[in-house]
Amino acid sequence: MSIATALDALSLFLGQRLSRSKHDLDQHGASEAHYRAAPPDAVAYPTTTEEVAQIVRTCAEHDCPVIGYGAGTSLEGHTAAIRGGVTVDFAQMNKVLEVRPEDMTVTVQPGITRMTLNEELRATGLFFPVDPGADASIGGMAATRASGTTTVRYGTMRDNVLGLEAVLADGRVIRTGGQARKSSAGYDLTGLMVGSEGTLGLITELTLRLHGQPEAVSSGVCAFDSFEGAVQAVIETIQSGIPMARIEFVDADTARAFNLYAKMDLPETPHLMIEFHGSDAAVAEQSERFGEIAEANGGQGFRWSTKEEERRALWSLRHNAYYAIIGLEKGARGLVTDICVPISRLAEAVEETRADIAASSIQGPILGHVGDGNFHAILLVHPDRPGDLDEAKRLSHQMVERSLRLGGTCTGEHGIGIGKLDYMTAEHGPGWDVMGELKRALDPKGILNPGKVIRQN
Amino acid sequence: MSIATALDALSLFLGQRLSRSKHDLDQHGASEAHYRAAPPDAVAYPTTTEEVAQIVRTCAEHDCPVIGYGAGTSLEGHTAAIRGGVTVDFAQMNKVLEVRPEDMTVTVQPGITRMTLNEELRATGLFFPVDPGADASIGGMAATRASGTTTVRYGTMRDNVLGLEAVLADGRVIRTGGQARKSSAGYDLTGLMVGSEGTLGLITELTLRLHGQPEAVSSGVCAFDSFEGAVQAVIETIQSGIPMARIEFVDADTARAFNLYAKMDLPETPHLMIEFHGSDAAVAEQSERFGEIAEANGGQGFRWSTKEEERRALWSLRHNAYYAIIGLEKGARGLVTDICVPISRLAEAVEETRADIAASSIQGPILGHVGDGNFHAILLVHPDRPGDLDEAKRLSHQMVERSLRLGGTCTGEHGIGIGKLDYMTAEHGPGWDVMGELKRALDPKGILNPGKVIRQN
Numbered sequence: 042m043s044i045a046t047a048l049d050a051l052s053l054f055l056g057q058r059l060s061r062s063k064h065d066l067d068q069h070g071a072s073e074a075h076y077r078a079a080p081p082d083a084v085a086y087p088t089t090t091e092e093v094a095q096i097v098r099t100c101a102e103h104d105c106p107v108i109g110y111g112a113g114t115s116l117e118g119h120t121a122a123i124r125g126g127v128t129v130d131f132a133q134m135n136k137v138l139e140v141r142p143e144d145m146t147v148t149v150q151p152g153i154t155r156m157t158l159n160e161e162l163r164a165t166g167l168f169f170p171v172d173p174g175a176d177a178s179i180g181g182m183a184a185t186r187a188s189g190t191t192t193v194r195y196g197t198m199r200d201n202v203l204g205l206e207a208v209l210a211d212g213r214v215i216r217t218g219g220q221a222r223k224s225s226a227g228y229d230l231t232g233l234m235v236g237s238e239g240t241l242g243l244i245t246e247l248t249l250r251l252h253g254q255p256e257a258v259s260s261g262v263c264a265f266d267s268f269e270g271a272v273q274a275v276i277e278t279i280q281s282g283i284p285m286a287r288i289e290f291v292d293a294d295t296a297r298a299f300n301l302y303a304k305m306d307l308p309e310t311p312h313l314m315i316e317f318h319g320s321d322a323a324v325a326e327q328s329e330r331f332g333e334i335a336e337a338n339g340g341q342g343f344r345w346s347t348k349e350e351e352r353r354a355l356w357s358l359r360h361n362a363y364y365a366i367i368g369l370e371k372g373a374r375g376l377v378t379d380i381c382v383p384i385s386r387l388a389e390a391v392e393e394t395r396a397d398i399a400a401s402s403i404q405g406p407i408l409g410h411v412g413d414g415n416f417h418a419i420l421l422v423h424p425d426r427p428g429d430l431d432e433a434k435r436l437s438h439q440m441v442e443r444s445l446r447l448g449g450t451c452t453g454e455h456g457i458g459i460g461k462l463d464y465m466t467a468e469h470g471p472g473w474d475v476m477g478e479l480k481r482a483l484d485p486k487g488i489l490n491p492g493k494v495i496r497q498n
Numbered sequence: 499m500s501i502a503t504a505l506d507a508l509s510l511f512l513g514q515r516l517s518r519s520k521h522d523l524d525q526h527g528a529s530e531a532h533y534r535a536a537p538p539d540a541v542a543y544p545t546t547t548e549e550v551a552q553i554v555r556t557c558a559e560h561d562c563p564v565i566g567y568g569a570g571t572s573l574e575g576h577t578a579a580i581r582g583g584v585t586v587d588f589a590q591m592n593k594v595l596e597v598r599p600e601d602m603t604v605t606v607q608p609g610i611t612r613m614t615l616n617e618e619l620r621a622t623g624l625f626f627p628v629d630p631g632a633d634a635s636i637g638g639m640a641a642t643r644a645s646g647t648t649t650v651r652y653g654t655m656r657d658n659v660l661g662l663e664a665v666l667a668d669g670r671v672i673r674t675g676g677q678a679r680k681s682s683a684g685y686d687l688t689g690l691m692v693g694s695e696g697t698l699g700l701i702t703e704l705t706l707r708l709h710g711q712p713e714a715v716s717s718g719v720c721a722f723d724s725f726e727g728a729v730q731a732v733i734e735t736i737q738s739g740i741p742m743a744r745i746e747f748v749d750a751d752t753a754r755a756f757n758l759y760a761k762m763d764l765p766e767t768p769h770l771m772i773e774f775h776g777s778d779a780a781v782a783e784q785s786e787r788f789g790e791i792a793e794a795n796g797g798q799g800f801r802w803s804t805k806e807e808e809r810r811a812l813w814s815l816r817h818n819a820y821y822a823i824i825g826l827e828k829g830a831r832g833l834v835t836d837i838c839v840p841i842s843r844l845a846e847a848v849e850e851t852r853a854d855i856a857a858s859s860i861q862g863p864i865l866g867h868v869g870d871g872n873f874h875a876i877l878l879v880h881p882d883r884p885g886d887l888d889e890a891k892r893l894s895h896q897m898v899e900r901s902l903r904l905g906g907t908c909t910g911e912h913g914i915g916i917g918k919l920d921y922m923t924a925e926h927g928p929g930w931d932v933m934g935e936l937k938r939a940l941d942p943k944g945i946l947n948p949g950k951v952i953r954q955n
Contacts, residue, residue, distance in 0.1 A: 141840065141842055142737070143733050143737075143840075143841060143842035144840045144841055144842045145736065145737065146840070166737065167737075185682055186681075186682045186686070187682070188680055188682075192680060196657075197680050199680075199686065199689070200653075200657065209932070213928050213932075214928070215926075215927065215928050215929040215932055216926075216927065216929060217926075217929055219905060219906070219907060219925075220839075220840040220905035220906070221838040221839055221840055221870075221871055221872075221901075221905070221906045221907045221910065222838070222840075222841070222870045222871055222872075223645055223649060223654050223656075223838060223870055223872065223907075223910055223911065224643075224838060224907035224909065224910060225642055225643045225644070225645075225693060225907075225909045225910065225911050225912060225913040225914070226907045226908050226909050226913075226914060226918065226921075226922070226925055226926070227693070227914055227922060227926065227930070227933050227951055227952075228690060228693065228694055228698075228933045228936060228951070229643070229656065229686075229689045229690060229692065229693050230926075230929055230932060230933070232656070232686045232689030232690065233685060233686060233689065233690055233936075235686065236682060236684070236685065236686050237685055241685075252739070253736070253737050253738060253739040255739055256738070256739065276600050279602065279710070280599070280600075280602065280623065280624075280710050281710060281713070282709070282710040282712055282713065282775070282776065282777075283777075284741070318739070319739065320739075320740075320783065320787075322779070322783055323780055323783065326777065326779055326780065330777075381678040381679070381680055381681060382677075382678055383598065383600075383601045383603070383677040383678055383679075384600060384601055384679070385598060385600035385601045413678075413679045413680050414678055414679055415678075415679075415680065444678075448676060448677035448678070449676070449677070449678045450676060450678045450680075450681035450682075450683045451683050452681065452682045452683050453678065453680055453681060453682065454680065454682050455682060456682040456683075457682070457683060457684055461683065464683075465683070465684060468676075468683055469672075469673075469674075469683070469684065469687075470672065470673065471670050471671070471672050472672040472673060472674055472687055473684070475666070475672055475687060475940065476684050476685045476687070478939045478940060479685060479690075479936060479939060479940075481939070482935045482936060482938070482939035483932065483935060483936075494684055494685070495684075
C-alpha cells in the first residue's frame with residue numbers, strides 16, 4: 042500500500058500516458074502564484090472516463106492521492122501535490138461532444154479551454170459567457186466555481202453548468218443534473234461538485250448553458266472623480282434594471298499602468314469599463330442611459346462604441362491589466378488578491394484597501410468586477426526583495442479580514458486551494474465542519490486532492 | 499426513547515406552542531394532492547432559531563421524526579408525517595428581517611409567503627420574482643427548489659437564495675452563503691440545502707436576491723395553429739436573445755376552460771402568454787419582435803399591452819388555470835403532473851402526452867412554462883370514480899418515463915416528496931446512492947423528514 046505500488050499498477054494500463062519525467066512533474070507541481078512548488082509522483086493523461094475511473098480505483102486501493110489538473114491557471118495552489126501522488130491531466134479529454142443549438146447547451150470534456158470552446162461554437166451563433174480572464178479549462182473553471190467579467194449578466198460556473206459526470210473517490214461514475222434547464226429531483230449534486238476543487242470527485246464531462254451571441258454589443262469607458270461615484274453609478278444602473286453584460290472598475294494606478302503599457306492618455310483617475318449586449322436599439326438606449334447615470338455621479342467623457350475594433354481594444358486592455366500593472370516595476374511579479382463584498386460596502390472596502398496599500402512598502406493597483414462586489418489588488422512583489430512577499434501576504438490578509446467584517450467572502454472567484462484555508466472557520470463557522478463531514482462521506486480515505494478546501498486532520 | 503417522551507419534553511418548553519389538537523394534526527397531515535393523510539403526533543410553532551434547534555435536539559435524543567412545514571401547498575406529499583413525529587410549522591417565523599436596497603437583497607424568516615414578501619417590498623422598488631403560482635412560504639419554496647412562470651428570466655430558488663441559516667439533525671445551527679453576490683469559498687452548502695426538502699436541515703432564515711421592479715411591463719397572448727409552431731416561436735425568441743420575463747403555454751383544452759371560466763372567446767387552439775420587463779422602449783421593441791417571430795410560426799392575433807389592468811387580467815387567468823380546468827367537469831379534482839424536458843424535445847413530449855390522454859378515460863388539459871421545457875397536465879379525477887385516480891397515475895407515470903427517455907427530469911418544480919421516489923434510480927442511477935450517503939453523513943438517525951427524497955432502508 043504505497044504510492045510506488047500505485048504507480049506500478051497505473052503504468053500497466055496507461056503505458057506512456059503515465060509520465061514520470063522531471064519536466065512533467067515540475068510543470069504540474071508549479072503554481073501560477075507564489076506557492077511553493079509541490080510536484081506529484083506521476084502525471085496521468087487519461088483519454089476516457091473509464092480510464093479516469095480505473096486510475097482512481099487503483100489509487101484508492103493503494104491510498105495514493107489523486108489531483109485533477111486542467112490548464113494550470115489556478116491562483117491558490119489548487120493543483121499542488123502537497124502529499125505527492127498522481128496528477129490527472131485532462132489535456133487529452135478536451136473535445137466538444139455535442140452542441141444542441143435548440144436547447145442552447147453543449148456537452149464537453151473537462152480539458153477544453155474556454156477560448157477553444159468559443160472558437161468551436163462561433164458558427165452556431167451561441168457562446169459560453171463565463172470569462173475568468175485566463176484561458177482556463179472548463180473542468181478547472183467548474184472545480185473552482187470560476188466567474189469573471191461577465192458574471193454580472195450571465196452568472197458564475199454555478200449558474201452555467203447544467204449537469205456533469207464525475208468519478209468519485211471509490212471509482213464510481215455518477216451523472217448529475219441533465220439536459221433539462223431545471224429540475225427539482227433531489228439534492229443538487231451538480232452544485233456540490235462545482236466549487237469542490239477536485240476534493241469530492243474528478244469531473245469528466247460537463248453540460249453547459251450557452252447564450253445567443255448578441256446581435257449588437259456596445260462598450261465604453263468612463264473616468265470618475267472618485268471611486269464612490271463610480272460605485273454609486275453602478276448601483277443605480279443595476280437598480281434601474283439596465284442589463285450590463287460587463288462592468289469593470291479600475292483605479293487610478295491601473296489607469297496609469299494602462300497609459301504606460303498601451304501608450305494611452307486616460308485621465309489617471311478611477312474608471313468604469315462597461316459593455317451591453319442586445320439589439321442595436323437596446324444597446325444604444327442602455328449606453329445612453331448609463332451615460333446619464335454616470336454623469337450624475339461624477340463620470341466624465343463617457344464614450345461608447347459598437348465597433349468591434351474599438352471594443353476589442355478596450356477588453357484586451359482589461360485582460361492585460363495584470364501585465365500592464367507588473368510593468369509598473371521592472372522585475373516585479375504580482376500577487377493577486379480576491380475578495381467579494383456586498384455592493385453596499387464596496388466603496389468602503391476599496392477605499393480602506395487603498396489606504397492600507399498606500400501605507401505599505403509596496404504598490405498594488407486595484408481593479409475588479411464591480412457589479413458583483415468582487416475586486417482584486419495586484420500587489421507588486423520583487424522576487425529578490427524578501428520583505429515584499431510578506432508585505433503582500435499581510436495586505437491580502439487585511440483584505441480578507443475586512444471582507445468578512447463587511448459581510449463578504451474570503452474569495453469571490455479564485456477559490457480556497459491552500460491559500461485561503463485559514464479563513465474557512467471565520468467565514469463558515471460550523472458550516473466548515475459540515476463540509477468536512479460531506480468530504481468524509483464521499484472520500485473516507487481522503488485521496489482526492491488532499492490538503493485542499495477542508496480542515497486537515 | 500420514543501415519540502411520546504419527545505413530546506413530553508417539547509411541551510415543557512413550548513407550552514401552548516406545541517399543539518396536539520386533532521384539528522391541527524389533521525390539517526398538517528393533509529395533502530394538497532391525492533396522497534393519503536399522514537398526520538404528525540404534534541405540531542410545534544417555534545418563534546426563534548434557537549427554539550427550532552432545541553426542538554431538533556430534543557427529537558434527536560428520542561429518535562422522533564421532525565417535519566418542516568410552510569404554507570402546506572406542496573404537491574408531492576412533502577409534509578406527510580408518514581412515520582409520525584413533530585411537524586415544525588414556521589407560521590410564527592414569518593418576518594422580513596432586513597431589506598438592503600443597495601445590495602438588492604432581503605433577509606427573511608422561512609414562514610413568510612411570497613405574496614406577503616412582495617407586499618412588504620413594494621415601496622422599495624424591488625421585488626422577489628420566483629412565482630410558483632400558489633402563495634407558498636419562502637422556506638418551503640427553497641426546500642423544494644420551486645420555480646414557476648418567471649424562471650425563464652429570473653431563475654429558480656437555486657438562483658435566488660444567496661444564503662441561509664439552517665438547523666441540522668443534531669441541532670447545530672449553520673449559516674451558508676452570505677451577503678456577497680458570489681463566492682468560491684468551499685462547497686455550496688446553500689445549494690445543497692435548497693431542494694433537500696427538509697431532509698438535511700430545517701431552514702430558519704434566508705437571504706434572497708431581489709430585482710428592480712421593471713419600469714415597464716408588456717404582456718400579450720397569441721393563438722397558434724399548432725403546438726410545434728408555438729414551441730418553435732419560443733426557441734427562436736430565446737435564440738434571438740429577446741429576454742422574455744414569462745412565456746407560458748396553454749393547450750386548446752385549457753383555452754376552452756378559460757372561455758368557460760372567464761366568459762371569454764379565445765380561439766380554442768394552443769396559445770402562448772408572454773411578458774416582457776424593461777424600459778418603455780425595450781418592452782415595445784421586444785413585443786414587436788416577438789410578434790414577428792410568432793407570426794412566422796403560425797401565431798395569430800398577437801396583441802400586447804402595457805396597461806396594468808389588461809396584464810392583471812391575463813395573469814390572473816393563467817394563475818386560475820387549475821380552477822378553470824377542474825371547472826370543466828363538475829365535482830372533479832385535478833392531479834397535477836410535472837415534467838421538464840430539453841426544449842428541443844418539448845413539442846414531441848407534449849404531443850405524445852396529448853395523445854396518451856386523448857386515448858385515456860379522463861380529460862387532462864396541458865399547460866406549462868414553455869421557456870424552461872417544463873409542463874403540467876391537470877388530470878381530471880372524480881373522487882367517486884375510483885378508476886379515475888388509477889388512470890391519472892398511469893398517465894403521470896407515462897409522462898415521467900417519457901421525460902426521462904427524452905433527457906428530462908421526473909420533476910421540473912414540484913419536487914420528489916413521496917410521489918416521485920420511484921423514479922430516482924432511473925433518473926440518477928448511482929447519484930441517488932450518493933444522495934443517501936450525504937443524508938446519512940448529516941442525519942445518521944434519519945429523523946429529518948423521513949421517507950422523502952432518498953432511498954428508504
